[in-house]
Amino acid sequence: MIVRARAPLRLGLAGGGTDVSPYCDQYGGFVMNAAIDRFAYATVDEAPGGAAEFVSLDNDVRCCWSPEGLDKAPPSLRLLVGVYARICMQFLDGRHPPIRIRTYSDAPPGSGLGSSSTLVVALVAALCEFFALPLGEYEIAHLAYSIEREDLALAGGKQDQYAAAFGGVNFMEFHAGDRVIVNPLRIKxxxxxxxxxxxxxxxxxxxxxxxxxxxxxxxxxxxxxxxxxxxxxxxxxxxxxxxxxxxxxxxxxxxxxxxxxxxxxxxxxxxxxxxxxxxxxxxxxxxxxxxxxxxxxxxxxxxxxxxxxxxxxxxxxxxxxxxxxxxxxxxxxxxxxxxxxxx
The missing domain is CATH 3.30.70.890 (GHMP kinase, C-terminal domain)
Structure with missing residues (x-):
């Protein structure tokens, strides 16, 4: 079985930065953004070897799963390994199925279009489809945020994950306790x-x-x-x-x-x-x-x-x-x- 997924990159139009803690926890944050037709992609299938395999097609880097997990992964593959590790721990009772994950993006990391978070959302969506996990847009976005900010300790806000999960033009609200409200706008x-x-x-x-x-x-x-x-x-x-x-x-x-x-x-x-x-x-x-x-x-x-x-x-x-x-x-x-x- 082959599963593919894509998630859209976004333009930050207004309010960017107010979705970052501690500001949004203390004052609440508002953000306007719009998804565009540039994407991050993920493909998941069975690994040809006996261990899970991770491939960044953008960087031409690959590695296989090891018990050390995140600490031993090359920097360009930490997002892939991090998503796989969380999915296995949270939904597969700690099992590590021998699958192959390959990714690429229409924009480089550091582009300002939310490429890293969008890639994480695409990965989560692909693995949810592969393992038949019934997660909706809010759950996918929150899980992606949790992997980046908690598991991988990467600094950042919340808007990128929700923009990638929902698409469209949105007015987003960010409140204390990880409460997020996505308001899709009906623009002529x-x-x-x-x-x-x-x-x-x-x-x-x-x-x-x-x-x-x-x-x-x-x-x-x-x-x-x-x-x-x-x-x-x-x-x-x-x-x-x-x-x-x-x-x-x-x-x-x-x-x-x-x-x-x-x-x-x-x-x-x-x-x-x-x-x-x-x-x-x-x-x-x-x-x-x-x-x-x-x-x-x-x-x-x-x-x-x-x-x-x-x-x-x-x-x-x-x-x-x-x-x-x-x-x-x-x-x-x-x-x-x-x-x-x-x-």
Whole structure:
């Protein structure tokens, strides 16, 4: 039997960072995000040998299961081994079936599109299908979050797992006690079409380590650093403003909110922006960009720009000369999906 799964990557539109503890536990967090048609993929079948096998096709790395588990896995395979170990412990009474897990992604780790968490969601969905585990979207997202944050001790928030599990455009609420509410938005087709035509997604070529940036943000929130906490309050408020702008089809308000959110995000941690990002933003503004934002924790990865659709070509050409790559995309209404493939 062969099982495949895919989960969509996402654009963080507003409120990113307010889904990270301790801020969301103390104040509650609001996030706006949208899934796109770029994915993380997982394939599960029977291992050709007698032990479970893990393969990262992106990195051309493989290893087999060992009793030491996570501690002995290569860094590029820790997510795969971590998901397998948790599924075996929680649902298979500690048995370790000889299966092969292979993964790849449309975006590199550190891209700012939630690629690592999306890969974990795709893995969980694939193993749920393979072992016939009856988990819904909330359960898959929470399990993925628990594996990353607890089992693997990776810093980060909660929005990526829920965006990957649910898909679509969502307003998400994050509260104390791991309580999460996903509110899918019914946005008119013409608004989504205009938004797609107005957004330019650009990969800087600089992959950043989100954990380091998030650690700084967590320290600022825990210590009550006034400027950082005030910025998070502003981001939370702007998630509500963006929700209203999209529901009403007010793309001018969307652009203003995106830019205000970027300015507030830069106050959350010193490493959110850097000279490379600042230089790209300056070029974009002179070629028609009305708003800028870095997707994810910041520091690099993907940047997105809002422009008039008639400025899209000249903006894209100017960005290509900055050494990165413009990536086309469409919004994706579907969340994580798994299926059984014929031989």
């Amino acid at each position: 087709d013409w608004v989504l079409a205009e938004l797609e035509a107005s957004l330019v997604l650009y990969f800087t070529g600089v992959s950043r380590e989100s954990a380091r940036i998030i650690d700084e943000q967590v320290r600022n929130a825990a210590s009550g650093a006034h400027d950082s906490v005030s910025a998070m309050h502003q981001l939370k408020f702007e998630a509500v403003q963006m929700k209203e702008a999209l529901l009403k089809g007010d793309l001018d308000a969307f652009a203003r909110t995106l830019q205000k959110g970027w300015e507030a995000k830069k106050r959350m941690a010193s490493s959110v922006s850097n000279p490379v990002i600042d230089a790209v933003e300056a070029v974009a503004v002179t070629h028609g960009a009305r708003a800028t934002k870095v997707s994810g924790a910041g520091g690099g990865g993907f940047m997105m720009f809002v422009c008039d659709p008639t400025d899209r070509v000249r903006l894209s050409r100017a960005l290509q000369h900055q050494g990165g790559q413009v990536m086309d995309f469409h919004f994706n209404p579907q969340g994580a999906v798994a299926w059984r493939a014929g031989r």
